[in-house]
Structures are given as structure tokens and as C-alpha cells.
Amino acid sequence: MRDQDLERVRALPLFASMAEGTFDRLAPTSYLQRFPSGVHLISEGDEADFLHVVVEGSVELFASGNSRETTVAILQPVTAFILAAVLKDSVYLMSARTLENSRILMIPAELIRQAMEEDGAFCQAMVRELARGFRTMVKIVKNQKLRTATERLANCLLVMNEQNGSTGRIDLPFEKRLLASYLGVTPENLSRAFKTLEAYGVRNSRSTIYVDEPNGLHELAQPNALIDASEEW
């Protein structure tokens, strides 16, 4: 692994407070691998052998069942995933695939569990990371159960717009079908939800979306910090 990448991983909140020795023991047995877009990284039901970290690119976490499939999260660098399965020495509950050319760091699960037992600071970092993950999932549940599809889209656009510096222009970094799956609707219904939002100043051209009247959209969306704010470290 390149020193530069090592540093980026080291800078992750999860690893930042780790003792020098602990980190040095993880590094040599971990793999940083490059994957093309669309590669299936892990499958739900499999044993958790490695903790994964998106170092570059992006990764989709999704789940299947009842002959359906749904996106649970879309991860940007630098984010660790499937931490809970690794810690419980259990099977994955979600599958993961790359959304573009990506570099993924894989750390043997056994080493992570060891490090947790030996390094108190790391264990505390883990607690924070898991608490963050838990609360993120609670927000996803609330978003799903308390809102209609159009409300979810409206709030999603408001969040994305803010992340972009409130320019009123959003460049979708992925396909609409993925956005649909993430929002829990069919692609057809996502199109219709966009049409509904036209009345609130949302223009939608292929992969660029313009939010002209954030105030009007706010009214419809009724954003809620206890759902929409991303969990800070």
C-alpha cells in the first residue's frame, strides 16, 4: 500500500486515535485493491472476513429479498463499511458493489477484532463509528416510514443542493435508477415524482437537476434535522 493511501486511511476517525503499534500491525496484512465499476464486493449471507474501506471511487450497499432489490446506502471515500458484521463475527446483512472504478482497502476481520481488544482508543473510536452507523440507519427508517416518495425526493434534493454549496444545481454522480432504488421507488415513479416537483421549481435534465426555488421546495419537503442531517463524527 502506498504511503499516501496509508495516510488517508490513518486520517479516518475510525483509525486516527489508534495506537501507532496497532496500526502498524494491521497495515502489512491488509490489501488495497483496485476494482472496475460494477464489481460485486460482498454478498449478504457470507461470512465477514474483511473490513472494507472505500479509499477511492464509490460503493453501493444493497439488499435483496422477495425477488426485489433495494439500495441502502451509497458510500463515498473515505468510509469503512460492514463494520458491525466484522465485529460480531457474523454474516453480512447487505451486499456491496462498486459504482465506478474504485480502490478498496481490505483488512482481515480477525485483526480488527484483536485490535479492538488490545487498543482502548481504537475500541472507543469503534463505539463512535457504530453509534454513528446506528443513528444513520434510524434516520433511513424514519425517512422511509414517515414520508411519501415525493417527499423523500424533495428532501434528498435539498440535502444534495446544500452539499453542493446551495448553487441550485445538482450534478447527479450516479444513474437515476440508483437514486430510485435508494429512495425506495421504481424508476418510473421517480420520473413522476420529478414531474410533481416541477411545480416547486425543480428542473430535471438527464443527470443535472436545477433547484430554482428552494423556499417553495422546503414547504413541500418539510425537512427535519432528525432525519436529513448526516451524522457527524
Place this chain on the structure above:
Amino acid sequence: MRDQDLERVRALPLFASMAEGTFDRLAPTSYLQRFPSGVHLISEGDEADFLHVVVEGSVELFASGNSRETTVAILQPVTAFILAAVLKDSVYLMSARTLENSRILMIPAELIRQAMEEDGAFCQAMVRELARGFRTMVKIVKNQKLRTATERLANCLLVMNEQNGSTGRIDLPFEKRLLASYLGVTPENLSRAFKTLEAYGVRNSRSTIYVDEPNGLHELAQPNALIDASEEW
């Protein structure tokens, strides 16, 4: 706090591996309080001052938004809740109310955070508990996004039946309206879902439900261990 109750809390996985000294420091400043049914214990948005533990009775975790309300979980003794908010020193994402006469143990949040820093074994227990909570929430998301209302009910009945020793008889420990909110449907639709399941040998009288043909129900429900199995410690 009575010694007997103290022991029950001590026996919780979360506290079992805690050092003697750490536990002794928590105990005297914690309150074990008795509440009647329907008491609002915490409100989403409030600062997390205490870690709560259901010692007796039962507690509903629910969330509000967009002028709707939904049940996220129903907790039986002995379970700690809102651990994540306490650890992150953040606001609650869910509200909680008692569902019957209950006794709730309240431990000052600050003490929990201190204990985590000082007691490595406790910190590790916390990691396990949070990982468990995270995975439980993932399952709730999957249940919600991958299944129809009738499928959710069918699977819920299968789980409840198994928990009851597969006797084919389920005595609901709460009202149907709560079950509806938990499943994410209106009470009216829950009734209709029950009617649909009649064809699969489900009889439904007030608060007792009979599952006559679990095999037929299985076929419809398509149970899935990665959704329905409860997360073990």
C-alpha cells in the same frame, strides 16, 4: 435500587463484563423509577441525559414527522435503549413511552461515557451492543423496503409463533394499532391483511391469533434469516 434489580441489570450483556468498580460507581447515582402505562419517557430532539434500561414492563420507541407517527421498536425487559445518543452526546432520534406499568433504570449519560473510557471490557461490550443495534436497524429497513404489508404481517406472525414455542397460538401482548404502526400500515389495512391471511390458515380473534397452517404461511411469507432472525448477543 433493590439488590435483586441490581443483579438483573448486572446480568445484562452490556454490563456483565464491566469491572466491579465501574459498576459500583454507576449504581448509586442511577434511578430506578416506576412508571404507569403510557408515560412519555423521552422525546426525539431532546439532549440525551440518561441511558435508559427497561427492567420491567415494556417500552415503545417511536418517531414522528410530516404529521405522522410510527413505531420503530417494542422493547421487553431487560433492554437498554438510546445508547447511541448517549455515547455521541447527542439528541435522541426517537421518542419512548411505556406500554404498561414499567420500571425503568436511568443511568446518567456522563457516567456511561466515563465508564466507557476507563473500562476496556465495558467498551467492548458497548461495541457488541451497538453492532447488534445497527444490524437490527438494517433488518428493519430491509423488512420495510423489500416486503409488502401482508408479507410483513405474515413474517411477523411466524416469528411470534416461534417465540411462543410454535404452539399455533399467539397472544398479542399489545393492541393491534401498535402492531399496525410497527408494521408500517394503518390499523384498517392491518385488518385487511389479516383477512388476506385467512386463506393461509390464520384466524384472528381480538388479541389472540391462531396460525393453523405454518407451512402454507411460510410459502407466502418467504421468511429470511437475514431479516427475521433477531440479532443475538
Place this chain on the structure above:
DNA sequence: ACTGTTTCTTGACTTTTATCAATTGCAATG
């Protein structure tokens, strides 16, 4: 620039779920 492929959109229709209103049925109360 053309061709084939894929994503996205649109329309018609069905299914699922919610809403509103009314009724039933149980259980507690006096």
C-alpha cells in the same frame, strides 16, 4: 454520422395502501 444499446420518460392500467365514515363488538363501569 450511423447503429445498437441503454437509460429515462410517458401513458394506460392494476395493485397496494390510505382515508373517511359508519358499524360492530368487547370490556369496564355504575
Place this chain on the structure above:
DNA sequence: CATTGCAATTGATAAAAGTCAAGAAACAGT
């Protein structure tokens, strides 16, 4: 034992979301 109160059900209707099929728009490769 009637009465009251509430949970649960039922029916009618509306809204939301899914499905299927077709067309339009973007994209990749030649």
C-alpha cells in the same frame, strides 16, 4: 344489565405506488 367508551372491523372512495409496454433521448462504439 344497560351504558359508555374505545379498539377493531368493514365498506366506499381516493391517493400512492407498481407494472407493462412503448417511445424518446443520451451514449458508446464503429
